Amino acid sequence: MTVAGQPTRRIRLSIDGRNFDQFVRADLAHDLSELSASFDLTCRDEFRAAQSWDYATPVDGTGPLDWGKRCEIFVDGELWLIGHVDEVMPEASNGQSFTVISGRDLTGDLVDCPPDPRGKHEYRDLTLTEFAEKLCKPFSIKVRAETDVLPTFDKMTVEAGETVLSAIAKYAKQRGVLVTTDRVGTLVITRSGQERAADDIAFPGNVTRSRGSFSARERFSDYFVKGQGEKNGGKRGKTPALDATAEPLDTAPTKPAPATDDPEDLPEGAGTLVMGHARDPEVTRWRPFIAMARTKATAFDAQRQAEWEMRTRRGKGDKEDYTYPGYSAAGALWKPNTLARVTDTYANIDRDMLLAGVRLTYGERGERTALRMTGPEAYDLLPENDRRAAKGSGKSAGKSSSAKGGKLDGTARPL
Structure with a gap:
């Protein structure tokens, strides 16, 4: 020390x-x-x-x-x-x-810079990993996928003035994956919270400070995502392959009813417009949110993005910052994108939370690690079991597994 x-x-x-x-x-x-x-x-x-x-x-x-x-x-x-x-x-x-x-x-250049301006601006029949590799190659940055990124995209474009990160992120959202860094030269395509943190967190206990925020400011009752589909008679996209955990959709997502029964509020004809809709049952008053799909979208894509908007905003509404004395726990450095059981009697939390940010500091107060915790769904681009089932988010305490070490079950389940 x-x-x-x-x-x-x-x-x-x-x-x-x-x-x-x-x-x-x-x-x-x-x-x-x-x-x-x-x-x-x-x-x-x-x-x-x-x-x-x-x-x-x-x-x-x-x-x-x-x-x-x-x-x-x-x-x-x-x-x-x-x-x-x-x-x-x-x-x-x-x-x-x-x-x-x-x-x-090294990935800082991907945040600041566009793909090679002398290179291609349109790619076809590539997976997300292959697309990322092509854009990162001029920067000598490797790409590693830790989760399934299939199927391939029929068409992928790089918009004028778009950075490498922005170009990759818009397609990562459609595949329900998280783009992050391993800090030593590789762009990582993964899912959130697949490993346990170095230790559990307890206040009072092994952390010295607790500061929380449980907010509804960025949460809404209904989430709508609109997108432009393929024109009638146009080129049909390839049928995506199902993975081992996927379940076929019996029908297209049900079109949500308007907020009122006034005839003027009835939705217009579908045409080439597709729309996804998801509800947050914890927001009981009418608070609609709308977003546009950044790329050509199917009804399934729009529905998945609407569910993503709902889950991630719900997860990010729960925030808790802790101060840990030292840099490591149980012989390992703290690292982000891991799950930790948080037991905080003052904030009324007793559940798994996602370690979304780690800050190692040294100064007049010695060595400390700031741990930024958030709801486990905050970076879930696809449903990951029912991580909201335990609602210990400042309102009520929930229960969840506190086992440490190893990978978590990655079986996805529709909301």
Whole structure:
């Protein structure tokens, strides 16, 4: 354990074979709401100090810290991130000096940049993984799929000015998968909460601070998604293959009834318009929400997106932040996209929640990990069993399994 107020050596930054391991401040963050993990490290730049003050310790001619450098970050000897230094901020006054280094993992370029402008803008008969590989290849970023991404798409397009992340994300939503990073050079296509966290969370207990928010501001009673289907007589899409857990649809999704029985409120003819509809039974007053499908959609696609809007907004309405003393639990570093049993008597929570964000910090208060918890459905693009069955979300306490380790059952079940 590092003594608060003294530089920590548990975090090490390596740039061009040059190691920095005495940071007076550190902030390492990985959150599912952002594709890229990020870092902010504060240290003494010996080269800048040596060329500024006669009394400073001489150093070799490696030069000062600078932006654009490829770097590696280790926590307790474990590789935590491979990325680039985006920004260097030196600051000095008489008697003291320090430099702040910030950056992101390699996938940061996918957030900022479009696909190769000289490349293709339309692709056919590709899976989501194949599409992502083509867009990521110029950036030397690998792609790994940890879940089924079939069937292939008949047509995939890259819009003008669209970033790589945006182009991939719009098709990931249709396949019900989550796009994230492994922090060391690979874009990961996966599902949310397939593993257990390093430990359960208890307050009072192993965390020192609890702060919650249970909000209905971004929740609605009815979710509608409209999309443009194929014109009558036009090209028919391929019939998607069913996986082992899929169930055939007997009929197209039932068209929802209007809010009133006024004849002027009756829906117009279908034409080529498709619409999905989902309800949140916990919102009892009329609060409609509408979204447009970003790509050509079938009735099934629109229905699935409507259900996704309902589930994820419901999940994100439950938020809880905890402070854990230290970086690891049970010998493992905390990592996002894992499920933890949360028992919080003050917030009235007793159920599994998704660890959506991890922030490792060091400063005057020593080593701490901020854990951002949210409803387990917050990043479920497809139904994952009935993770809402236990409603311990600040209203009432629920029950759920607290077993640790191993993969969770990934069998999907329709809502």
